[in-house]
Amino acid sequence: MLKLLKSVISKSDVVMEVLDSREPELTRSRRIEEMILRSGKELLLVINKADLVPLEILKGWKEYFEDRGLRSVFVSSREHQGTKILRNSVKELLGGREGVVGVVGYPKTGKSSVINALKGRHATSTSSVPMSTGFTKSLQLVRIDSRIYAIDSPGVIPPDGDPFERALRGSRPEDLEDPVKVAIKLIERITRFNPDSLTLAYKIEFSSPLDFLEKLALKRGWIYKTDREPNIDQASVQLIRDYHEGKITYYTKPPGLKHDKTSDI
Template identity: 55%
Template structure:
């Protein structure tokens, strides 16, 4: 899968990397960015799910990426169709008035498909189909965003990599986890590192003393009880927590390295 993404990068002018605005650092793929830059492609960072974090946080990340790494950055919310014009204008600026092809890349669950669908509005139109590679039976299509901008009608899915926590944040399929409890506990710990426990208590409408206790309380509250030992099914609760994170039901935010924060004032 990654090989096909790299192949498409070579056939594009802009690589638009979609990030989760809650976790911009952990949803970046420096491997993809470095490959794009090495092949003389322009990189655009898109902070998606911007509705889940405060505006000042989005601005802080934008300033950080543009000032410290010289990478054009915008923030949008594809689910609320906010920022589509900003995205179009950013692509035009990077192309400097020339024609070009854009490839949207990113880890699963970052919202690439939603962005592509938003761009496929009444102003877009399909062009001819292209074979992905010699001997590859499937084809992909370019769609026309405007008179000079085209995009591949396929999200460049980056396979989730990294440690257990990073894989979860990067959209690893929860149903493929042999043991969802450990990564769920790591995710809860990360959330609590950046926000108040009150947020999770409000979302799940229960009190809890630690991450594992939260899983027990969720399972109990929802009637997920093992038939054999009559104990709460914490595996089901763990999967629920991870899915809720992927679906944007859990709101918190991280800050760029340029900003230090010692307090837990990041509740949204």
């Protein structure tokens, strides 16, 4: 996985790092960003799943990153929003030259969807282009237009950090040692930023994270066979999976954002 990631970076002129709009800071990899910038490649942060977050928050994150010298755009690959701005940003970073764009990011951020959005309906696969030397079957080039090519294989950043961070960065919830602990922390985080999000998504009124997991388990019919209690482990895994699939809408504010107009959106 790391070998493919390095290959995508080395063969690209512009590298797009795809972030989850709900947690842009937690789904960044500073280590990979440093690797991209050290290699002399242009870096573009793509804040994906923009349909899950209010516009004013997206603008706040864009300003936050660009104040730190990081070019960024926000898109919704699922809703096909912002793709023209994405293509124009790539063209600007290439400076009108012919070039290759690669895509990296943690699992579940929507890298493949961003590649498809960039390609559009008229993109064509190609193996015979001037820059194709050294490209293997796992790194196919796709023509975006007459001067831009995309690597049609995303560079997957292996999830790192503590169990909660790894979960939000795309680790399979089934692989977590204690999914309940992670789910409780996720519920606390979601309700802190958007108190009504889980109630709207699941039609469950609850008094605490554990109460939510128990009610979700009962609602789905998930019961431990030994004591007939609600199977909160299964409920926790499902909650984390639903988060990855974009079924839970909430947002975190960029540091320093004192005021937003989300109530007007």
